[in-house]
Amino acid sequence: MLDTLLTLLIFQTLGEGLVYLVGLPVPGPVIGMLLLLGYLILRKGLADRLAPSASQLLAHMALLFVPAGVGISVHFHRIADEWFAILVSVLVSTLVSIVVTALVIRWLSRMRREGR
Known part of the structure; x- marks a missing residue:
């Protein structure tokens, strides 16, 4: 689960950084999700490895x-x-x-x- 959280945080940070540097009118987490999507498309097996932990996060999403x-x-x-x-x-x-x-x-x- 730590790998999944670390991956999500890395891509959120990358998205926030891009928004800050370029001045995009889009929230950083949205850019981070798009970057993560691109990365998952490039690395086919990574999605299967992240899926169990991501499912656990989604199960508790109401807390967010x-x-x-x-x-x-x-x-x-x-x-x-x-x-x-x-x-x-x-x-x-x-x-x-x-x-x-x-x-x-x-x-x-x-x-x-x-x-x-």
Whole structure:
């Protein structure tokens, strides 16, 4: 499990570093996940080695939402003031996520049919 945590932290740190150096308007952990995805694609066997520990982390993922819930309750007045912008951004990002997921699934199923 330590290998998995170390791998995740290394890629999160790389993502944070890239965001800081380049000034990207994207959170560092998102960049880190994209870097990790690329690394997992290049190193085929690594995903199988990380999977058991990653499954354990996902099983306890609800604990990671506690700080976000506290932040929402602390800044409730700001959320009440900005509710429309928040609603629009949530709806648009959900729509974009659905479209991107559908396109990726279509692409992966086409790749699978072609035998790659």
